[in-house]
Amino acid sequence: MTSVHSRQNRAATPPGPKLPAVVQTLLWAAAPVKFGKACLRRYGSLFTARILGFGDVVYICAPAGIRRILRDDAGAFDAAGANESIRFMVGEYSLLMAEGAAHTNRRKVLTRPLHGDNVAAYVEVMVSITEQEIRRWPAGRTVRLLGCFQRVTLEVMIRAVFGITGSARLNRLRELVPRLLDLNPLIILLPSARRYFGGFGPWAAFQRLLREVDRIIYAEIAERRARLRADPASAGGDVLSVLLGRDQDSENITDTELRDHLVTLLAVGQETTATQLAWFFERVLRAPGALQRVTAAVDGEDRQVLDAAIHEAIRTRPTTLDIGRIAVRPWEYDGYLFPAGTMFAVSLGLLHSSGDLHPDPEVYSMERFFPAEPPSAHFMPFGGGSHRCLGASLAMVEMRTIISTILRHVRLEAAATAPERVMAKGPMLVPRRGAEVVVTENHLLSGTTSAVPVRE
Numbered sequence: 001m002t003s004v005h006s007r008q009n010r011a012a013t014p015p016g017p018k019l020p021a022v023v024q025t026l027l028w029a030a031a032p033v034k035f036g037k038a039c040l041r042r043y044g045s046l047f048t049a050r051i052l053g054f055g056d057v058v059y060i061c062a063p064a065g066i067r068r069i070l071r072d073d074a075g076a077f078d079a080a081g082a083n084e085s086i087r088f089m090v091g092e093y094s095l096l097m098a099e100g101a102a103h104t105n106r107r108k109v110l111t112r113p114l115h116g117d118n119v120a121a122y123v124e125v126m127v128s129i130t131e132q133e134i135r136r137w138p139a140g141r142t143v144r145l146l147g148c149f150q151r152v153t154l155e156v157m158i159r160a161v162f163g164i165t166g167s168a169r170l171n172r173l174r175e176l177v178p179r180l181l182d183l184n185p186l187i188i189l190l191p192s193a194r195r196y197f198g199g200f201g202p203w204a205a206f207q208r209l210l211r212e213v214d215r216i217i218y219a220e221i222a223e224r225r226a227r228l229r230a231d232p233a234s235a236g237g238d239v240l241s242v243l244l245g246r247d248q249d250s251e252n253i254t255d256t257e258l259r260d261h262l263v264t265l266l267a268v269g270q271e272t273t274a275t276q277l278a279w280f281f282e283r284v285l286r287a288p289g290a291l292q293r294v295t296a297a298v299d300g301e302d303r304q305v306l307d308a309a310i311h312e313a314i315r316t317r318p319t320t321l322d323i324g325r326i327a328v329r330p331w332e333y334d335g336y337l338f339p340a341g342t343m344f345a346v347s348l349g350l351l352h353s354s355g356d357l358h359p360d361p362e363v364y365s366m367e368r369f370f371p372a373e374p375p376s377a378h379f380m381p382f383g384g385g386s387h388r389c390l391g392a393s394l395a396m397v398e399m400r401t402i403i404s405t406i407l408r409h410v411r412l413e414a415a416a417t418a419p420e421r422v423m424a425k426g427p428m429l430v431p432r433r434g435a436e437v438v439v440t441e442n443h444l445l446s447g448t449t450s451a452v453p454v455r456e
């Protein structure tokens with residue numbers, strides 16, 4: 001950065017499309033990957049987009065800039081402010097709504113139940129939930145994997161992570177949660193759309209659903225508190241039990257805090273994992289030799305290859321393109337002085353699609369990840385710094401387990417040779433046809449499965 005360069009740009013924003021904000025917003029909402037890649041090609045790794053509801057958004061896609069925002073200068077940024085648009089769902093005690101000391105404290109509370117050792121105990125129930133799903137797939141059937149994985153990951157979340165076993169509550173949550181998470185984008189993007197309109201409209205419908213889900217969660221919390229008081233040995237290894245266990249150790253945690261933690265995990269952990277799994281099969285079934293390689297890795301319990309295949313799916317088909325940050329004080333980067341209040345989109349998706357860092361970026365090739373992994377600054381599937389994904393261990397255990405269970409029992413083919421297009425569905429980037437596959441063999445139904453144990 002030269003001083004002339006700095007002087008020239010101190011009051012300016014990085015270049016970006018000249019289209020009216022409404023057109024940019026439509027392009028961004030309808031085809032965010034295409035829009036982002038086109039801007040990256042044209043303006044480089046620092047550009048400004050104008051998005052209604054957010055204003056000028058500065059995209060950062062180069063490793064050096066991303067590292068400074070997420071790690072070195074993290075104190076100059078507010079992640080919670082960038083999550084403000086979902087506060088009405090996750091609640092004020094959510095980890096997503098905290099910065100600084102409050103964030104560190106809430107993160108500490110959630111770290112133990114989501115730690116690798118603890119989530120390894122969920123494997124058995126994950127296998128059984130996946131097998132239950134596979135039994136719905138007779139040979140010859142065409143299946144949309146995204147819907148299947150949404151069922152499986154929801155079941156993992158409410159049974160393994162929340163520890164809910166009562167069938168009435170389970171059934172009700174199975175029905176309500178998918179509707180709750182299928183948020184109308186209008187009420188996220190436009191605070192003015194959050195109005196009751198006499199009990200009609202998306203906001204009123206959302207509030208009814210949220211109240212019903214909250215009622216079930218609060219009833220579960222009350223029952224589990226009472227059970228734990230009567231019999232401390234009744235605690236399981238699920239997140240709710242571990243959090244209530246802390247309470248027994250006199251680290252008081254209120255019902256509202258517990259509710260906000262659980263709803264946060266649902267909001268950020270379920271659809272992401274389901275969608276990433278769908279993309280995994282969409283990619284692997286189309287890349288020459290990839291399915292054979294992954295199947296051999298599962299049979300040989302070669303975790304390095306399986307993880308490489310999962311990472312390459314995340315690199316080539318992320319479920320979200322970027323994460324938000326708001327500058328809380330002036331910040332200088334690449335010759336620009338950004339004032340406090342500037343909104344940044346830290347684009348991990350565009351970082352991962354850079355041809356300079358990942359040659360032939362469009363090609364799915366798990367070999368990029370072994371024997372050596374790319375530098376951590378070039379590949380950050382779960383973000384970095386103090387807000388790095390708290391569910392990364394759980395997500396990896398879950399994806400490995402579900403993929404391994406499927407490949408042990410079932411043979412799948414892509415329903416069409418053409419890749420599925422990326423479609424924006426709320427905040428998620430999903431395969432347009434839901435990762436459509438044909439089941440060619442199902443050993444679980446024909447009774448010929450080799451019962452290889454799944455280990456973690």
Ligand code: HEM
Binds near residue numbers: 107266324381
């Ligand atoms: C493949 C699946 C997943 C991906 C790709 C993913 C990705 C990410 C990323 C990139 C962030 C960083 C956001 C930021 O810096 O602002 C994040 C945060 C987070 N994720 Fe995940 N995630 C996944 C699954 C999960 C699961 C299963 C859970 C838990 C059940 C979870 C819980 C969280 C939480 C609580 C945060 C907020 C952390 C904080 O602000 O301190 N995620 N995730």
